[in-house]
Structures are given as C-alpha cells and as structure tokens.
Amino acid sequence: MLGLYLHVPFCSSICNYCNFNRGLFDAAVKTRYVDALEAEIRQARPAAAPPAPADTIFFGGGTPSLLDPDEIRRLIQACEETFDLQPGAEVTLETNPETSTTERMERFREAGVNRISFGVQSFREPELRRLGRLHTADRAVLAAGEARAAGFDNVSLDLMMWLPQQSMSDWKESVDRLIHVGPEHASLYLLELYPNAPLKEDMARAGWSLAPDDDAAEMYLWSLDRLDGAGYRQYEISNVARAGRESRHNLKYWTDGEWLGFGCGAHSTRAGVRWKNVSATEDYISRMSAGETVAVERRHLTADDRLGEAMFTALRLADGVEIAEVSRRYGVDVWEKFGGSLEPFLAIGFLRREGSRLRLTRDGMLMANEIMSVFV
Numbered sequence: 001m002l003g004l005y006l007h008v009p010f011c012s013s014i015c016n017y018c019n020f021n022r023g024l025f026d027a028a029v030k031t032r033y034v035d036a037l038e039a040e041i042r043q044a045r046p047a048a049a050p051p052a053p054a055d056t057i058f059f060g061g062g063t064p065s066l067l068d069p070d071e072i073r074r075l076i077q078a079c080e081e082t083f084d085l086q087p088g089a090e091v092t093l094e095t096n097p098e099t100s101t102t103e104r105m106e107r108f109r110e111a112g113v114n115r116i117s118f119g120v121q122s123f124r125e126p127e128l129r130r131l132g133r134l135h136t137a138d139r140a141v142l143a144a145g146e147a148r149a150a151g152f153d154n155v156s157l158d159l160m161m162w163l164p165q166q167s168m169s170d171w172k173e174s175v176d177r178l179i180h181v182g183p184e185h186a187s188l189y190l191l192e193l194y195p196n197a198p199l200k201e202d203m204a205r206a207g208w209s210l211a212p213d214d215d216a217a218e219m220y221l222w223s224l225d226r227l228d229g230a231g232y233r234q235y236e237i238s239n240v241a242r243a244g245r246e247s248r249h250n251l252k253y254w255t256d257g258e259w260l261g262f263g264c265g266a267h268s269t270r271a272g273v274r275w276k277n278v279s280a281t282e283d284y285i286s287r288m289s290a291g292e293t294v295a296v297e298r299r300h301l302t303a304d305d306r307l308g309e310a311m312f313t314a315l316r317l318a319d320g321v322e323i324a325e326v327s328r329r330y331g332v333d334v335w336e337k338f339g340g341s342l343e344p345f346l347a348i349g350f351l352r353r354e355g356s357r358l359r360l361t362r363d364g365m366l367m368a369n370e371i372m373s374v375f376v
C-alpha cells in the first residue's frame with residue numbers, strides 16, 4: 001500500500017534553525033505551484049494500468065496550512081482520482097499554529113484532512129522568540145482547541161528539546177503543557193544546528209548556549225518516562241502516541257514501505273528505485289509547465305542498500321526488528337552478516353535481543369546513529 005507525500009514549500013517567515021526545502025510565501029507562485037503539484041499527481045497513473053492502492057496522504061513542508069482549504073481539497077481529489085485511495089485513509093496536514101482558525105480547521109476537515117500535525121516546538125515564550133517562530137505558546141494551545149472544535153480527533157504536536165538557554169525545568173514545562181493539551185500523538189526532536197544556521201550567529205551574538213550533552217540525554221529520557229505515565233506509548237525513537245494513533249504515513253518509512261513524493265524536493269521509493277524531484281520551487285514549476293521530468297536523481301537500490309535500510313529504519317521502532325522476517329525477505333542471514341558488529345552494543349545494554357526480535361533500549365536510542373552505522 002503506497003503512502004503519498006505532497007510537499008508545500010511556503011512559509012510566512014523563515015525560522016533561524018530551519019534546513020528544510022522552503023521559501024517565503026508568495027500568493028502568485030503558490031497558485032502556479034498548486035497547479036504543477038496537481039498535474040504531477042495526475043501524471044503518476046500509467047495509462048493502461050489500474051490505479052495503485054494508497055492509504056495515506058501527508059501534506060508536509062514548509063507550511064502546508066498556508067494553502068487555501070479549496071486547494072487542499074483539489075489535491076486530495078487528484079490523489080483520489082489517480083490512486084485507489086482506501087476507505088479510512090489517513091490524511092495529515094502539517095500546520096503552524098499562527099495559520100489556524102476554527103473556520104479554516106473546519107474547511108480543512110471538509111476538504112478531507114483527518115489528521116492535524118502542529119509545529120509547536122515549545123510552550124515557552126522566550127524559546128519561541130529565540131527560534132524566530134511567529135506563534136506564541138498561548139496561540140499554540142488555542143490552535144489545538146480550534147482543531148478539536150472543528151472535529152479533529154487525531155492531533156499531533158511537535159516539540160524540540162535542547163534549545164539555546166533551555167534548562168531541564170524549562171523542557172519539563174513544555175512537556176507538561178503538551179500533556180495538558182492532550183494530543184493523540186507527539187514528536188520530540190533534538191535541535192540540530194546545521195553548519196550555517198542563522199541561529200548559530202544569533203547564539204554567538206546574544207551569548208546563548210546549549211545545555212551539556214548529558215542534560216540533552218536526561219531531557220530525552222525524562223520526557224519519555226513522563227509521557228509513558230500520561231498514557232502515551234513510545235513507538236519510534238522520536239515519536240509517541242495513544243493506542244492506535246501512530247502516524248500511519250511515517251510508519252511506511254520505518255517498515256520498508258513504499259511511497260511517492262510529489263512537489264519540489266520530494267523523494268519517492270518504489271519497487272527498489274529511489275528518486276528525488278528538483279529542489280527549487282521555480283525550477284519545479286517551469287519543468288512541469290514545459291512537460292519535462294521533475295525527477296533529477298534516480299537510482300536503483302542494491303540488495304545491500306535495501307537490506308541495510310530495512311534494518312536501520314526498523315530499528316528506529318520501539319518494537320524493533322524481526323530478524324528472521326528480514327532474513328527471509330532478503331534471502332540473507334542477517335545475524336551472520338551483522339551479528340559480530342552488533343554484539344558489543346548488546347553487551348553494554350544498548351540493544352536487546354528477544355528470540356528473533358532485536359530492538360534498541362532507551363539508552364541505545366540515544367546512541368542510535370552509532371549503532372545504525374553498522375548497516376550503512
């Protein structure tokens with residue numbers, strides 16, 4: 001079953017830590033972009049073949065909620081008319097709290113969206129200002145209420161930890177406010193500062209610093225314990241959910257699934273082939289208008305690529321990976337191939353093996369990059 005990812009590269013302002021494929025909102029460019037995106041989706045159906053089944057749509061960005069609800073409706077319809085979209089398909093819209101109103105939420109819901117993911121990042125005012133975010137903490141709480149008032153029963157909130165000047169008690173405050181708001185799903189990310197991030201300059205100028213690495217580890221472990229106690233289950237390194245509310249779309253990335261990405265910079269993986277669309281918005285629009293391909297990188301994944309990816313993506317899941325199943329799927333004895341490199345991580349308690357199932361412990365999740373490098 002395919003997942004469909006639709007990229008919307010527009011934002012009202014650019015946050016000082018952001019390394020995503022995005023640019024400033026321009027109404028005229030947005031209109032042309034939506035036309036191009038719809039055309040790319042419709043082209044995905046080969047003339048003589050039945051439509052491929054799909055069960056998730058994910059509008060990611062950027063800030064997809066800057067599109068008009070009627071544009072979201074058009075794009076969902078294009079997906080329905082191109083793919084065999086399953087009843088009950090999960091349709092997620094990434095949303096920034098400042099773009100939310102009850103009326104817009106109602107219209108997004110009528111358009112076919114059934115899951116809202118809010119980029120909250122922090123419930124503390126000074127942290128939001130340091131990150132250059134446009135919303136306030138109170139606006140984020142109101143936005144979640146607006147989604148509820150519009151009838152959404154599947155809401156996710158993102159938070160970021162290890163922010164400049166953030167103390168352990170600051171982080172606890174944000175996590176507790178998130179629990180109080182009560183979303184069905186939450187994502188907890190560690191701030192990653194890419195080399196030329198403007199936030200680095202802001203930090204140098206203002207004398208802001210990051211807490212020591214040990215505090216970042218404590219923040220992570222504390223929040224997962226706290227969320228456990230509040231009825232959430234961690235199902236992936238950075239994600240927790242109430243029962244049955246895991247992100248079905250994102251699970252495709254972690255369970256060796258297949259997905260098609262539409263829009264500038266979107267990636268696709270299907271039938272052992274991975275490709276990426278041209279990144280620049282204008283380039284994407286003009287290629288689509290000229291009837292040229294927008295896919296600029298395409299490669300066949302080797303058997304080794306696929307096996308390595310199947311292992312390191314599945315190990316991100318709290319339930320871990322069923323080694324016998326992956327061995328069967330790829331015709332390789334996974335333990336014979338990787339066991340020797342994994343033994344030291346088992347010995348120090350970063351990995352646990354229960355029968356044929358291998359999984360990271362929470363301490364191991366903190367060392368995930370080192371452990372996953374075994375598979376690359």
Ligand code: SF4
Pocket residue numbers: 010011013014015018019020022061062063096119
């Ligand atoms: S709203 Fe999101 S995508 Fe846009 S600039 Fe900020 S972090 Fe980046």
